[in-house]
Amino acid sequence: MGGIGEGDGRSAGPREQTAGTAPKAQLSEDAVRVFRWVSDQGSCDVRTVGATLGLPENCAASAVRTLTDLLLLRHVPEDPDRLVPVAPDAAIAALIAPKEAGLRRQLAEIDQLRGELALLTPLYTEGRRRWQGRPALTEVTDLKTVVGMITEATMRCRREVRTCHPGGGRSPALLEQAFVRDRDMLRRGVRMRTLYQHTARYHLPTQEYARRMTAEGAEIRTLSELFGRMVAFDGETVFIPHQDDLDAAIVIHDPSTVAYLCTTFDHAWSLAEPYQPAWTESSARDEVKQAIVRLLAEGMKDEMVARRLGMSLRTCRKHIAEIMEQLGAASRFQAGYLARVQSSGPAATAPGTA
Structure with missing residues (x-):
């Protein structure tokens, strides 16, 4: 339909309107009056329509x-000042039908998307049923079973x-067994992070294990104190020791508990220092002594x-003797107190020998 939406630059002329783009204009009483009058007359002069109807x-x-935005009036191509009415059905077809087609698409x-996603519902339901059927916490009391589950x-x-390993170094046999297993994981692209206590730096078998593992890509750090022993796999399963049986373990599957333990590990990891076998003059040695002082003070x-x-x-007693000699303390408790005083300033006076 040629000429629809072609303006002539006049202030009262129509605005450009693309078919399929519905305007936001609403029909006012004046618009209804104009449309009725133009429909009755068959056409009108845009310059005189207001005066004819008594409108400002x-x-x-x-x-x-x-009306022109809604395609209910159009300009006559031969006479841009003359308007003729357009059937509302035609305006509907031009403005609304394209939007309806878009909505249908x-x-x-x-x-289609709902149908594709719905196909996955049985898979989720089946998996959920398996997870819900598995206990959040399992007590395993047989050592061979524990080892088999970890493997x-x-x-x-x-x-x-x-992995978090409090205490000193592990036995050479256990370290060799762990090396073979852990090396295979690393070569599959698994990231491995291990926490030891600083004292593990003394242990020659642990030093050798750490050297071989870091060469394979493992990450090892140490802290003076650790929160407890644990092994966490893929942030989904955690093994922790049984408090009453050294040969037993607790296997945790509960997502919230597993996430909490992994977060605890990550916090300790951020505070730990990279493993270094030779640590006589390192900050780790000082940290161990500070920990001893703090625990003695408690x-x-x-x-x-x-x-x-x-x-x-x-x-431990060797370190305590060195600390007491350095501080001039006559008792372990006094050593802890003097160390706190020295770290906070000379505001207090050391008490007598306890």
């Missing part, structure tokens, strides 16, 4: 603009394993301090 010029111009796409989890692991016995820091009682 701006109201008449707004009404004509609305969108609905078809939505139905199986190691073989299934695809992304990352986090009133812990030598045996408990040694256990907390993963060292032998003999090594």
Whole structure:
């Protein structure tokens, strides 16, 4: 339909209108009056429509603009000042039908997407049923079963394993067994992060294990104290020791508990130092001594301090003797107190020998 939406530059002339783009204009009483009158007359002169109907010029111009936007009036190509009416059905076909077609396409796409996603519902339901059927926490009391479950989890692991080993170094036999298993994981592209206590830097078999593992791509760090022993696979399964049985373990599948333990590991990891075998003059040695002082100040016995820091009682007492000599303390508690005073300033006076 030639000429629809072609303006002539006049203030009361029509605005450009693309077929299929519905305007936001609404029919006013003035627009209805103009359309009825033009329909009765068959045509009108855009310059005189307002005066003919007794409408103010701006109201008449707004009404004509609305009607042309809605494709209910069109200019005669031979006489741009003359308007003729257009059947509302034709305006509907030009303005609304394209939008309806677009909506139908969108609905078809939505139905297709809904159908494709619905195909996955049985898979999710089946998997959910398996997860819900598996207990969030399993107690395994047989050592061979524990080892077998860890081996199986190691073989299934695809992304990352986090291991936390409090205490001193492990036995050479266990380290060799772990090396073969862990090396295979690393070569599959699994990230491996291991936390030891600083005291593991003393242990020659652990030093060799750390050297071989880091060469394969493992990451190893140490802290003076660790939160507990655990092994986490892919952020989905965590093994922790049984508190009453050294040969038993607790296997955790609950997502919230697993996420909490992995976050705890990540926090400790951010505070830890990269493993270095030779640490006589390192900051790790100072950190161990600071931990000893802090635990002594809390009133812990030598045996408990040694256990907390993963060292032998003999090594612990050697460190304590060095600390007491450096501080001039006559007792372990006084050593802890003097160390706190020195770290906070000379505001307090050391008490007498406890």
